[in-house]
Amino acid sequence: MADTILVVVEQREGKLNRVSWETITAGQAIAAATGWTLEAAVVGGSATSFAGEVAAKKVAKVYAVEAPQFDPYTPDAFAAALKQFLAQNQPKLVLMPHTYQVRDFVPKLATAMGRTVISDCVGFKHEGGKLVFTRQMFQGKLAADVSFTGDAPWFATFQNGAFRGDKAEAGASAAPVETVKVEIAADVIRNKPQEVFKEAKQAVDLTQAEIIVAVGRGIKEQKNIEIAKQLAEALGGDLAASRPICDSGWLPMDRQIGSSGQTVAPKLYLALGISGAIQHIVGMKGSRAIIAVNKDSEAPIFEIADYAIVGNLFDIVPPLIEEVKKAKAG
C-alpha cells in the first residue's frame, strides 16, 4: 500500500477553522512532493455532517470519525479515539493544525503510540527522498530543519499562517466519505469540562483598527506607555501590546495581540520594543505594513518588518510624535 498522509482537521460548531484549511494546503504540498496519498479526517460528535466540505478539496478520501463522547472536547477522548483509528488506518504522516486543542491532546496521543510530534512547523522540505520539517526555535531567532528518526506514524503540526488556506486545491470530484464510529470506554475520560465562556465582553475590538501602535517589553515601565499612547493618538490609531505587557497589568488584556489575544491586519502596525516572539507574530503578521523599533538588531520582529529602526524607542518616539503632529497640521 502506498504511503498515506492524513490531515486531521479541527472544527468548532461544525465550522473548520482557518488553520485547518492551511494544514490541508500543507498536506497537498507534501503529497505533491513525495507522491504519497493525501487523506483527511474530521473528528466530532457528528463529524459526517461537515465532512463534505473537506471532501470537495483534492483529497483521496475523508474519514468522519465519530463518537458521542467527543462533545465536549477532552484530551482523553480525542487521544483514545484517534489512537484506535490510526492503529487501523496506519498513515505514514499525520498532520494537524497547531491549535490550543491540538497542543492539548497530540503529545498524549503520540506518546500513547510510542511516537513523536514535530510541533509548530512553518514549512517542510523534501530533499533526496528525506522529509524534513522547518520550525522556529529560540522565539523565532533561529529556524531548525527537523527529521523523524523513529517509526511511523509521524506527527507534525503546522503553525497558523504557515500555508495559505485559500490555496487548498479543489478536487475534480468529491472524495468519498467514510464514517468511522469509535467506541470509548466510559472510564477513559477523567476531565469534566464546563461551558466555554468569554471573559467580560471584549471592550476593544482591534480587528477593525487601521493603525495600531503596539508596545512590548522594551517599554520597560508602566509609566512609559504614555509615549506610545501619545503616538497612537497623533496617528489616529489604537494602542495594543504583546502578552507580557498585559500579564504585568500595564494594559488591559483586551489590548493584547497574538495567539492568546486578538489577530489583526491593520494598514499600519507600529511595533515599539517588541522582540517578535512567535506567539505575537501570528497575531499581526497579516498587517499591510509593519514598522518595528527595537534596540536589538537581531530581534525576530525585523524578519517581518517592512521598515526597521534599530535604536532606542525612547529616543525615536518623541520626535516622531512631533513630526506626525506637524504633518497632520500641515
Next chain:
Amino acid sequence: MKILVCMKQVPQKDAPLKLNESGAWIREDVSYEVNEPDAYALEEALRQREKHKGEVVVITSGPARAQQVLREALAKGADRAIHLEDAKFVGLDAFNTAKAFAAAIKDEQFDLIFTGLQSDDYGYAQTGVILAELLGWPHATIIMQIEKTETGIRVKRELEAGYFQFVDMPTPAVLTIQSGINKLRYATLIGIKQAKNKPLRKVSLADVQSAIGENLQRIERLYVPQKTKKTEHIEGAPGEIAKKLVDKLRNELRVL
C-alpha cells in the same frame, strides 16, 4: 499538597545566539535565565502551598549551569530540588526529557506536577503532556487558575481568541501553566540565605539511562531564518528617522 515544578534554563531573551561547529545547536557560552512560563508555574505552586500546606519540589535537567534555576527557586521558597545533571540532557527530545523526569521521580508521590506551557528555546509545548501520559495521569494545558475542590481540582484553561473554560479533574494531575496566571515574587535576602541549606538531589544520566531511548526526532540543521520580506532600514539621528518615517507614512503607506 505536594507539587513538583518542572523548570528549564534557557538563553536570555535578548542574548545573541551563535551556531556551534555541528550547525545543529547553539554555542552555549551565552547568558541564561529561567524559562518565563516556568517562573509562573513555580509562583503558582508556592501560592498553592501557602493555601493548602504541603511541599514544593523543583526539578530541572541540564549541565551544572542549570543549577542556578533551582537555586533561585529555592530562594523564592521551594522546599527542595532535583537536578538531572549532564550536558547531554540538553539534546533530548521532549519524549526523552519526560521519560528522564518520570524515572527521576519514580519514588515520589506528587499530587500535582506543573510545567510552563512551553519553553523559549525549543518551544515544543509538549513535555508536560507527555509526562502526564507516561505517568497515566490526566492533564490540562494553558492554565490560568487553580482551585482545590473536594474531589480534586478545578482549573481555568485558556482557549484561543479570548475564550476560557473551567475543567474539573481528579488528582494527581499535570498542569501546564500560562504566563500571567499570577504576579511573580522576588527572592528575599533571607530566602537566598536559606536556599543554601535546602536539599538538592543530583541525578546522573546513568541513573535514568535505562528509562530513555534514542531520540525520535533530530535537528538536522539550525540557521537564521531566511527573510521572506524586503526590509528597509531607516537610519540616522532620531530627528532624521522621525522625518523619514513620516515621509514613508505619508507617501508610501498613505496613512497620514
